[in-house]
Amino acid sequence: MPIYQAPLRDYQFVLNELLDIYNQKELAGFDEFDPELIDAVLQGVADFTTDIMLPLNGSGDVEGCKLIDGKVITPSGFINAYQQYVDNGWATLTCDPEYGGQGLPEVVGLFATEMKTATNMAFAMYPGLTHGAYAAIHVHGSEELKGKYLEKLVSGEWTGTMNLTEPHAGTDLALLRTKAVPAGEGLFAISGEKIFISSGDHDLTDNIIHLVLAKLPDAPAGVKGISLFAVPKVMVNADGSLGSPNTLCAASLEHKMGIHGNSTCVMNFDSAIGELVGEPHQGLRAMFTMMNQARLGVGIQGLGVSEIAYQNALNYAKDRIQGRALSGVKNKEMAADPILVHGDVRRMLLSQKSFNEGTRALMGQQALWLDKAERHSDPLQRKKAAQLAALFTPIVKGFVTDQGFKACVDAQQVFGGHGYIHEWGMEQFVRDIRIAMIYEGTNGVQALDLVGRKIMSDKGAALKIWSEEVKAFVQGQLGNEAMQPFVVGLMAAAGDLEKATAILGTEAAQNPDSLGAASFTYMQLFGITSVAWMWARVAQTALAGLESNTEEQAFYQNKLKTAEFYMAYWAPQTRSLLKQIGAASSLICEFDEADF
Amino acid sequence: MPIYQAPLRDYQFVLNELLDIYNQKELAGFDEFDPELIDAVLQGVADFTTDIMLPLNGSGDVEGCKLIDGKVITPSGFINAYQQYVDNGWATLTCDPEYGGQGLPEVVGLFATEMKTATNMAFAMYPGLTHGAYAAIHVHGSEELKGKYLEKLVSGEWTGTMNLTEPHAGTDLALLRTKAVPAGEGLFAISGEKIFISSGDHDLTDNIIHLVLAKLPDAPAGVKGISLFAVPKVMVNADGSLGSPNTLCAASLEHKMGIHGNSTCVMNFDSAIGELVGEPHQGLRAMFTMMNQARLGVGIQGLGVSEIAYQNALNYAKDRIQGRALSGVKNKEMAADPILVHGDVRRMLLSQKSFNEGTRALMGQQALWLDKAERHSDPLQRKKAAQLAALFTPIVKGFVTDQGFKACVDAQQVFGGHGYIHEWGMEQFVRDIRIAMIYEGTNGVQALDLVGRKIMSDKGAALKIWSEEVKAFVQGQLGNEAMQPFVVGLMAAAGDLEKATAILGTEAAQNPDSLGAASFTYMQLFGITSVAWMWARVAQTALAGLESNTEEQAFYQNKLKTAEFYMAYWAPQTRSLLKQIGAASSLICEFDEADF
Known part of the structure; x- marks a missing residue:
């Protein structure tokens, strides 16, 4: 059975050190929790998901749901686990206290969802969809409707x-x-x-x-x-x-x-x-107001399953002995070296690790923008946060599920033939997470939303806010020697993104269809650049941690090393994506139906 | 049920026009067939695979095999279909006439296998493995062993x-x-x-x-x-x-x-x-002598399933109406436009189409090298062909199955939610083809074989033969105006490959492990460049066709257009791959086990 270790230290790092959520006093309700409470909540969810949900993941996949006499029967153990889920209050975390919720920030709910999805995506969808229905009624329902349904939806x-x-x-x-x-x-x-x-x-x-x-x-x-x-x-x-x-x-x-x-x-x-x-007649608008949350909720599935897939691939790579390192025997006592010695196994694992941690930081930032958009005392700050959250919604959904799927395929690959066999659990991760690229708007639709609504319709206003934030960050780090590798990587990616955006502008004026043809590649470029931005910020935070926290030097050094890998392996991809956008987009539109 | 139209015209194009197999008289046995015979064989396999094998693909997946009382029961219909397969003589195509085979070239057998794999990969594996056993005994078995087993293995x-x-x-x-x-x-x-x-x-x-x-x-x-x-x-x-x-x-x-x-x-x-x-004690060597054929046989699975997935995605994209083109309504009579109007759907389809056709040309070339290595009258030509075939073996297996899998995932994506549902057949293509990245040596092992055995151990001898062929081709086309877009694209990719090879040389001397870390990225770079080479040659052949064949102008124009797309969309990826190899390979080796 797959193992899982909830990345609690990384949650603390993102919440406390990177996003500094305990000092956001302008956000209504943010004064009502402290690190102790949040750590306890996340630890509780970690225990529940690892102990109760994970053991039902493989069996739930084999058994599946059955429709008997018009009623759906869920896999063995689901009823009991769900009852515990409700009894423990895990359904209530981010809901309105007026209806029995705990009023915790989105950013905390996000990481709870990551753990739920990692350990049992199919199970996690029952409360996940409930949360969407709760939000729809909470925001748009009449008082009568709220009175009728909300408490029971909040409790689960x-x-x-x-x-x-x-x-x-x-x-x-x-x-x-x-x-x-x-x-x-x-x-x-x-x-x-x-x-x-x-x-x-x-x-x-x-x-x-x-x-x-x-x-x-x-x-x-x-x-x-x-x-x-x-x-x-x-x-x-x-x-x-x-x-x-x-x-x-x-x-x-x-x-x-x-x-x-x-x-x-x-x-x-x-x-x-x-x-x-x-x-x-306003139903679609009602759905749209929940879209940012819903799409973040799907994006985090991409991260959650990628995380558990990574952990198991790493575990296997340390355990499985096969062949010898190219540089010579590493493990003399054994008949072969663990496959972690092989450069290509390491490449796959580091690609996953750097994606997971960087994306976790980005998604945390996105959740905090959602919190700010709703809770900040300053309307201008609320507006700005809402613009940024809208801009990044297609990224956290489309880019993260796309790359999360690829990360799961890589993790499966680490297992060789065993990755193709059900018992090891890896092929299930690939099958499960595949849906996240499709539902809640296919990733192609996300890309169209990004270039159409979020960049063009907006005349680049939200993009400008973010670009200036990136520029200010870079400016602030220019004198910081230790930050140079990260600043250089970020600047190169951001430069490619800027050029790609300019191409989009030209395309939009000349041929709207080629905007669509460029959209997905642009979303990839944007995604890679925004995670590069997060890694640069993570590096900055890690350098501060190195100075202030003598007990966790290895943790912060590891962040710096992983940031360096991201800049060397992921960030350079922007160059080709830019070239593709420039060369292929208008060509794609010139093919007639008969040409395919 | 998925549709399938065997790409017979493309086979003719590759066999006759691009590779000119009917004028290879120095190859033993190549004078015994003509276009009529080969066309009839391929048409026969096309009919059999489409009519008999394809209808059993989805049902075979649902039913699966069962082990009852120590005996395996195959899915309904398999016994009957297999009997027809044997009766029709499809097992015998490329086998030795001495044992009842037809002695046809590898390159013909290759395309027969493409059709079999496209229509029913699981079924095709029964005769596929048989062919491996046949080859092992044929090459290494004693006369007694050959007499005992070969005729029955050849007939099926x-x-x-x-x-x-x-x-x-x-x-x-x-x-x-x-x-x-x-x-x-x-x-x-x-x-x-x-x-x-x-x-x-x-x-x-x-x-x-x-x-x-x-x-x-x-x-x-x-x-x-x-x-x-x-x-x-x-x-x-x-x-x-x-x-x-x-x-x-x-x-x-x-x-x-x-x-x-x-x-x-x-x-x-x-x-x-x-x-x-x-x-x-020579068993592994015996296996290795069949490796080139076996790995080509797995590579063609990547192409075969990618081809049928593409055909169905295209069919769906023409049929499914949803939304409107960004440039305005295209289909006034209907409530929506077919999704083929959307740039991102076109991007996915063209990515698949240009991969499939370019790869088919490359695999045809590889099969012809295998034929030459075995049948050419000139020992020097045999040696040269063997070197090239050995060099490209990891490419046709590792690169083609990797990208073929991605193409299937894209084809599934075109179907939106329906792509995730079994009845449409797309998710089965993705699940089936996934194994091709793993068996017959994982794609990571292919990449190691490429950089280790085929480039470094060989001191670049085979690579040099190929590079000079590419350079000669480019040189020969410099004055040809119509060929410029393709020559430019090929030169850029080949230039990146040359630089990447130089980096490998340095890495190998300094740190063998980082050679492994670079290997997979290098294989991708090599694969993209070699398909660019084929597309440039296809373009040259298509330009000739445009002049000589007035009835099929659209076919040749389409080849040129698709070649242009490949150079705009696929070829530029080499730039980032080169940057990754340079920046990330040694870094990957610096992570300690505890750092993951």
Whole structure:
């Protein structure tokens, strides 16, 4: 069975040393926690995920979910584990205290999610989707709706889902056909078929609150005619008790590549009774307000699974003996050297390690921007943080899941033939994490969002804020000898990004389609550069740590060494990406349909 | 169900126009076939694979193999399909006419294998492994052994396997524990456990000939003490009839990520009777002489599955309507445009298309080198071809399966959520092809073979032959205006490769371990450059076709356009790879075990 050691020291490093979250007193509620509390929470989640969730990961994959007599049965052990999850209060971390939540920052919730996803992605999706439903109702629901559903969603007593996709409508929600007809007393009858519904039905809780996108009879055409409804699996009486079953069901389970422990359902709504969430026809806008959180939540899956895959690959590389080092025998007592002596095994592991740690820092920064956007006392700071979070949302989703998948493939590769065999767990990581590149907007859609909405529509305003932050950082480090390797690497990458952005501007004016052709490559370039920025900041923080903390010299030295590797291995990729953007984008558009 | 259209026109292009195989009269046996015969063979394989093998691919994956009462049951339909395969003579194409083969060139067999792998990789592995066993006995077996086994292996009446790996010994065969004890009359009793044995047991044929690596009692330590044995599942009497069962069995089936239709077995040999193939203790050398063919056979899997994945992604992209082109509505009659209008979908498809066609040309070239090495009348030409084939063996295996896997992941991505669902077949392609990066020597081992044996040990002799061929080609095209875009792209990539090779030389002298650290990146750089070389040659051939063939102008124009795309999108990647090699390789070796 795969091992897992929650990266708690790295969480402390990011939260305390790099992001300094304990001194952000302008953020409402940030004065209510201290390192002791946060460490205890993260330690608790680490224990729960390692002891309870991880042992169910492989068995959940083999067993999968079953649909029997219209009800979904989750894999053995899931019901019990979920009950403990609820009892321990792990569902409540970042939720509103008014409804039983603990009001902890996003950045803490983020790392809790990393551990959950690392140890059991399929299981983690049940509470994960619930959190989305909670957020939708919390932000857009009426007081009545909030009173009815929020406490039970916060506690985890009930779960939630998001019903968007239909067979003919995925990315393009304008094509939705699900209908909502007024049924009196503020209620609506929802009818239609939804597919790919994660946690659509299960046996973990008594009720499931489905958030469903549908069209009202008077809906304008297109995306401006979509409304959002809360549709319970079981009707809820005025006193909060459960009434009769609603007219909806899981029609079938999707046969998926991975995340078998999560019930991905085809859902049928047959005049199911629901209530409007937010204003009529404003459903897509309601979804969009939660998008930054939701996409960060998928991005962290890319990191979480990459982290556990790395840990197991490293463990195997230390343990497995095979062949000898090119420079001669290292391990005379044994018949062969551990494969960690081989340069290519090291290359794969260091690529993963430097990606994981750098990305963890970036995602922490993104979560803190989300916190600032919501909690900062200064409206200008709130606005600035919101702009930055919007800009980086496609990066933390699209770039991180893309590279996280590749990291898992590399980790699997370290195992040789054993990586292809189920028992070792590595092939499951690859199958599971593959979905993160697709759902919550494919990574191609993320790239389009980045170049279209976040760069072009915005006329580069958010990018400018960030670029100036990078420039100021570089400026501040120019006199610092120890920082030079990192500053030089960051400057080269940032320079390539600047040139690529200029090309985008020209392309957009001449041929909008070639903007699309460049988008994914641009997102990669942006992602690599932004992680280079984080590694430079990590290096700065590590140099400070070296001076102030005599007991953990090895930890900080390791950060510097890993930063150096990132600058040598990852950062130079920007050069080719820039060349690809310049040379290939317009060419891609010149191919006629018949040319493919 | 996935569609498949065998790329017959591209095969003709590579065989006839690019490689000119019908005018290689110095190659023994090359005068015995003509375009009509080869076209008929390839058309026959195309029909068989599309009509018979493809429909069993998805069902074979779902059903998998079963081990019941010590016997492996293959998925429904496999027995019947295999019988037709044998009856049609598809097993015999490239085999020795003396034993019932058709003596066709490797390059023809290669493309037959591409079609088989594309339509049903798991099924194709049964005859694929047989061919390996055939080759081992054909090259190294005694006349008696050849007489006993070859005709039935050539016809496909019996199948063969390769038993190398043991639980503790994969890449490092020096660690083997399987024993062979003389049992009189030139026979040996083989005992031990082998794992990952493809086609280890099945119900397709009456007998299976296992080629097994084992150690004789007087074996010297290490890889020079390994012998090769032919061990039949059922003993063969002197008259060729089947005798009693041998004492070997499939102990269990491996639970794999993919290729479920192929029976990957743990094999137990319990004093099983076998005969020596070749000289005692020379087993590994015997395996090595077949290595170039075997690795080309795995490389072509990378191309075959990438090709069918591409075809289906393209088909879906034309059919699926979702969203609108960035430049405005393209398809007014429909509610949305086909997703082929989107630049990023096109980028993924063109990346696949240019990889597939360029790689097909490279693999054709490699197969022709193998043919030349064996059949050319001039010993100097034979030697030169053998050197080139040896140099490119790690490329066609390691680079092609690596990028072929990525191409399949991209093709899956084109399908959005549907790509993750089994019914569409795309996720199976990804799971199936993943093994090709691992078996027959992991791609990391290929990279080590490239930099160690093929570049350094050889003192760059083979590389020099190839480099001069590239330089001569470039020189010859300098005055050709139409060829400039391709020559420029090729020169830039080749220049980066030259610089990278120089760095390797320095590294090897200073620190052999960092040679290993650079090896994989170097293999990528080499692969991209060699496909750029092929695309430049394809462009030259296409320009000639444009002049001589007025009926297929679109075909040749398309080749030029795709070549241009390759030079714009793939070729520039060499720049970053060179930078990575220079900056990261020695750094990778400086990490201590505790630093990971």
